[in-house]
Amino acid sequence: MRAVSLSPAICIQDLVSGFETDIVIDHLSLTVQRGEIIGLVGASGSGKTVLLRTMLGLLPKMSGSIEVLGENLASASREEARAVGARCGTMFQQGALFSSLNVRENIEYPMREYLDGSDRLFREIALAKLQMVGLDSADAEKFPAELSGGMTKRVALARALALDPELIFLDEPTSGLDPIAAGAFDALIRALHQTLNLTVFMITHDLNTLNSVCKRVAALYEGRIIADGSMATMQASEHPWVQAYFCGERGHSILSSLQDS
Amino acid sequence: MPDSEPRLDRSSSDGAARFTLTGDWVARHARALERLAGTVPTGAPRVTIDVSRIGHLDTFGAWSVETLCQSARAAGIDPQVTGTARQNAAVLAQMHKTALRPPSAKATHRDTLAILEATGRSVFEAGADLLALLSLSGRVFSSFGLALKSPATLKTKSMIHHIDQVGVRAVPIVGLMTLLIGCIIAQQGFFHFAKFGATDYVVDLVAVLVLREIGVLLVTIMVAGRSGSAYAAEIGSMKMQEEIDALRTMGLDPVDVLILPRVLALVIALPMLTFVGVIAALYGAGLVAWIYGDVSPASYLAQLRDAVTYTDFEVGIIKAPVMALVIGIVACREGLRVEGSAAALGRRTTASVVKSIFLVIVLDGIFAILFSTLGM
Numbered sequence: 001m002r003a004v005s006l007s008p009a010i011c012i013q014d015l016v017s018g019f020e021t022d023i024v025i026d027h028l029s030l031t032v033q034r035g036e037i038i039g040l041v042g043a044s045g046s047g048k049t050v051l052l053r054t055m056l057g058l059l060p061k062m063s064g065s066i067e068v069l070g071e072n073l074a075s076a077s078r079e080e081a082r083a084v085g086a087r088c089g090t091m092f093q094q095g096a097l098f099s100s101l102n103v104r105e106n107i108e109y110p111m112r113e114y115l116d117g118s119d120r121l122f123r124e125i126a127l128a129k130l131q132m133v134g135l136d137s138a139d140a141e142k143f144p145a146e147l148s149g150g151m152t153k154r155v156a157l158a159r160a161l162a163l164d165p166e167l168i169f170l171d172e173p174t175s176g177l178d179p180i181a182a183g184a185f186d187a188l189i190r191a192l193h194q195t196l197n198l199t200v201f202m203i204t205h206d207l208n209t210l211n212s213v214c215k216r217v218a219a220l221y222e223g224r225i226i227a228d229g230s231m232a233t234m235q236a237s238e239h240p241w242v243q244a245y246f247c248g249e250r251g252h253s254i255l256s257s258l259q260d261s
Numbered sequence: 262m263p264d265s266e267p268r269l270d271r272s273s274s275d276g277a278a279r280f281t282l283t284g285d286w287v288a289r290h291a292r293a294l295e296r297l298a299g300t301v302p303t304g305a306p307r308v309t310i311d312v313s314r315i316g317h318l319d320t321f322g323a324w325s326v327e328t329l330c331q332s333a334r335a336a337g338i339d340p341q342v343t344g345t346a347r348q349n350a351a352v353l354a355q356m357h358k359t360a361l362r363p364p365s366a367k368a369t370h371r372d373t374l375a376i377l378e379a380t381g382r383s384v385f386e387a388g389a390d391l392l393a394l395l396s397l398s399g400r401v402f403s404s405f406g407l408a409l410k411s412p413a414t415l416k417t418k419s420m421i422h423h424i425d426q427v428g429v430r431a432v433p434i435v436g437l438m439t440l441l442i443g444c445i446i447a448q449q450g451f452f453h454f455a456k457f458g459a460t461d462y463v464v465d466l467v468a469v470l471v472l473r474e475i476g477v478l479l480v481t482i483m484v485a486g487r488s489g490s491a492y493a494a495e496i497g498s499m500k501m502q503e504e505i506d507a508l509r510t511m512g513l514d515p516v517d518v519l520i521l522p523r524v525l526a527l528v529i530a531l532p533m534l535t536f537v538g539v540i541a542a543l544y545g546a547g548l549v550a551w552i553y554g555d556v557s558p559a560s561y562l563a564q565l566r567d568a569v570t571y572t573d574f575e576v577g578i579i580k581a582p583v584m585a586l587v588i589g590i591v592a593c594r595e596g597l598r599v600e601g602s603a604a605a606l607g608r609r610t611t612a613s614v615v616k617s618i619f620l621v622i623v624l625d626g627i628f629a630i631l632f633s634t635l636g637m
Contacts, residue, residue, distance in 0.1 A: 099602035117291035125324055131359040132320075145601025164288050164319035195351040196319070 007070030009034045009167050009199040010055065015064035017047075017054040018223075024050040026223035027064070034166070037193055037200040039210045041245065042220035048203045051220065052171060055201075056090060057081070069167060086114045089160030089168040093175065095152040097144040103130065103155050104140040110162040129158040132195075134188060150181045154188075161192065170202035174209050182206060186213050207246075219245070265316060266290060267325075269297045278305040278338075280329070283314045286322025298325035301332050308333050312353070313344025323349075323356035330357075397520075397594050398586075404514065404521045419522040420529075427488035428530025432537055434487075435480055439538035442479060443545030446470060451554040460554060464564040467546040472573040476539035478625055481584040484531055485617040489592040492523055493613035496596025497606045505597070515597075524589035531585035532578055539577065572637050580628050584621050591617040 010032040018024035024047040032038050042048045053059040055066055057073050065072060071084045097106050107126040111117070127137045133154040139147075147155065153173060160168050173189065174182035186209050193200055204210060210217055210231065217234050219227040219242050227237040234246045267284040286294060310329060315322065326342065333340040345353055408415040450463035496519060499505055505515050543565065550556040556564070595613035599606050 100604035111288075111291075115288055115291040117295055121291060121295050121321075121324070124328075125321060128320060128324060128356060128359045132355060143601060164321065195355050 007067070008032060009036070009069060010201060011065075011067040012055070013065050015051075015054065015066060016062040017050055017059060017064075018062065023062070024223055025054065028220075028224055030218060030225055030228070032199065032201060034199050035197060036216055037189070037214050038202070038216045038218060039214035040201070040203045040218050040220060041205065041210065043241065046220045047223050048220055049171070052169060052201075052203060056088075056169065086110075086163050087166050089163065089165035091153070091156045091160040091168065091170045091173060093171040095144070095156040097147075097152060097155055097159070099144050102141050102143050103135075103147070106144070106155060107159050107162050110159065114163055126158075126162070129161055130155070132161070132192065133158045134184065149176050150178075150185075153177065153185065157188070161196070164196060165198070167199045167201065170200065170204075172203055172205065174204060174206045179208075182208065183212075185209075189213055264289075267293055267297060267315075267322070269300055271300075273305060276305055276307075278308040279311065280308060281311045281314060282326070283316075285317040286315050286325060287317050287319045288321040291321055294321055294325040298328040299332070300329065301336055303336070305338065307339050307341065310340055310342045311344045312342060312349060313346070315349065318349045318352060320352060320356060323352045326353060327356045394590060394594055397516075397597075398590050400516045401521055401524055401590060404516045405525070407517075408521065414517065416518060416522045419518075420526050423523050423526030424530050426491070427484065427527055428533060431484065431487060431530075431534055435483055435534050435538050436541040438483060439476065439479055440541040440545040442475065443467065443471060443542030444549045446475070446542075447546035447549035448553055451549070461564075463554060464546070464550065464556070464561060465568040468543065468565055468568040469573055471539055471542040471546070471577075472569055473576045474625070476542055477535045477577045477580050477584065478621070480535045480538040481531065481581070481588065481621050482618055484527070484534065484585070485588045485592075485621060486614055488527065489588045489617045490610050490614050492589065492592035493596040493610045494606065496520075496593055497599030497609050500597060500599045501601070501606065520589075520593045523593060524586060527585040527589040528582045531588075532581040535578055535581040539574075576628075576632050576637055580625065583628075584624065587620050587624060588617045591620060 008031050010030070012028060012030045015025055015028045016023060028051070040048055040051070050059060054061050055068065061074070065074070067073075069084055069087055071080055073081055073084065076084065097103075098109065101109065104123065104126050107129055108122045111122045111125065115122075127140060130137060130140060135151065135154050135158070139151065139155075144152065144155070153176075157170075157173070160170075170189070174185050177185060189200060189202075190213055192198060200213075202209075202214070204214075214231075216229065217227075217231060218225050219234065219237075219239075221239070221241050226239050227234055227242045231246070234242055237243065237246075265284045267282070267286045267290050270281045270283070272279045272281065280300070282297075284290075310326060312318070312326060330340040330342065342353065447463060447467050450466045451460055454460045454463055454466075496505075499519070505519075508515050508518055547558060547561045550561045551558055592613040595609040595616070599609045
């Protein structure tokens with residue numbers, strides 16, 4: 001029941017980004033509509049992380065424009081940027097949980113920063129989010145150093161969801177998880193997408209995730225989007241890298257086995 | 262943008278209460294939602310909660326609806342939620358599934374017994390700490406013994422790197438600080454000794470004080486702050502990144518690879534820094550004597566030669582390597598104790614500086630007793 005505003009969730013036009021001497025993202029354009037789950041694939045070093053960090057405003061762009069939830073972050077005032085921050089959630093690859101806060105405090109942190117409410121409200125919402133991502137409220141008082149890899153990822157997701165964002169960025173959400181845990185994580189993202197009506201932008205290498213969660217896949221190669229569309233589009237692509245990725249030995253066996261079943 | 266205030270309208274018909282929810286029940290209105298969630302229906306056996314006219318609903322709104330239902334049930338009233346649209350149903354159902362009550366927290370005692378317990382614990386911890394320091398010292402010495410037997414195993418390159426870091430690079434700051442302290446002691450000496458005509462003894466005061474105590478103590482404290490903290494932070498962050506574990510799995514002992522080179526570097530560098538510090542302090546005192554005390558450099562040097570003996574120099578410099586050993590071992594030990602969080606790293610780094618400065622001063626007292634017994 002969220003307002004379907006006309007602005008897309010993410011609109012990137014002609015973006016150039018990178019480091020001083022090294023252009024990583026080369027005139028890239030990409031639009032993500034509200035409610036989409038898009039997966040970004042690309043070889044190591046193709047600029048996935050640079051793209052994500054530029055979108056999040058962690059890395060200055062060289063030219064082009066990025067609009068997130070209809071707001072151009074480069075020209076936005078401090079308050080506007082803060083408001084957009086409250087409407088986006090980010091899950092970093094290593095979790096990036098605050099190590100001096102326990103699990104519950106980590107999830108409460110964005111709420112305390114942005115919302116006006118009582119401790120009880122924040123605590124109960126934090127526990128609810130924790131259960132939404134499949135953890136027990138008994139884990140709430142643990143510290144990040146005491147968590148396993150999969151739990152860290154779940155807590156990071158719960159923190160990204162703390163403010164009920166409209167858009168979440170996931171950086172390799174299933175990397176480092178065993179296939180069962182990764183499958184459960186995929187199902188979790190699908191369920192949350194339906195429950196909370198999220199737009200999801202994820203970087204992933206996991207062909208299973210791409211196949212089962214992402215309705216749309218974009219392939220990044222040498223700083224440009226070389227293929228964009230459904231999994232079928234990917235497999236039909238002529239580009240040699242996309243061919244190797246989706247129709248190579250690993251890609252092929254996974255996809256064909258998924259199609260058989 | 263969902264932006265209208267959430268509202269709850271009560272009405273009643275046929276003995277049943279009816280709550281009609283309107284507006285946007287979203288996170289931004291958390292305070293208002295909480296107030297509304299506290300509404301308890303009274304005087305009716307049933308309550309109908311109509312959510313069909315809610316504009317936007319997120320988990321915060323769903324939490325409020327769920328809380329309304331729970332407080333109704335607690336009051337013995339049967340709640341019924343009606344008018345859920347497809348999308349709202351999912352988030353309401355999700356919130357209904359979750360248990361909102363946290364498991365009861367462990368009871369904490371905040372009485373005098375707890376204070377006694379904490380005191381007792383810290384006493385035992387201090388004892389254990391001292392034992393652990395001795396144990397690490399033993400391991401460092403045995404590692405040094407092995408290195409003496411087969412010098413090829415000593416990490417010379419790493420040691421030279423650390424001598425550069427803690428010794429050579431510390432010379433400017435150590436020189437400057439001790440120079441200033443030399444100036445200050447001399448100035449105070451001239452100022453106060455002038456009152457009873459004893460300015461002839463100022464050079465004796467400065468020389469003995471600097472050579473025996475101040476020079477080594479000042480340099481040691483600076484090194485504990487400058488290099489001890491660096492050691493603790495380096496080793497601590499290596500511990501956090503599992504680098505220490507990686508070394509162990511390669512069959513290498515972190516004491517051989519990380520700690521011995523660092524401790525040896527300090528043991529070699531600190532006496533040299535002390536020498537630099539002593540000379541700088543005497544130089545500073547000479548400057549003040551010349552400018553402020555009207556003692557020419559030539560007569561300052563002559564007085565200096567009369568005032569000090571080789572023993573004074575020995576007493577100061579002999580302490581330096583022992584102090585270095587203490588600083589190095591305390592810092593490495595605190596680094597190894599880092600567990601998990603960034604806050605722990607900060608705590609351990611602080612502890613390394615505080616403990617090493619404390620131990621250095623205690624040690625200095627022990628040395629003073631020792632030397633006076635030996636007649637030095």
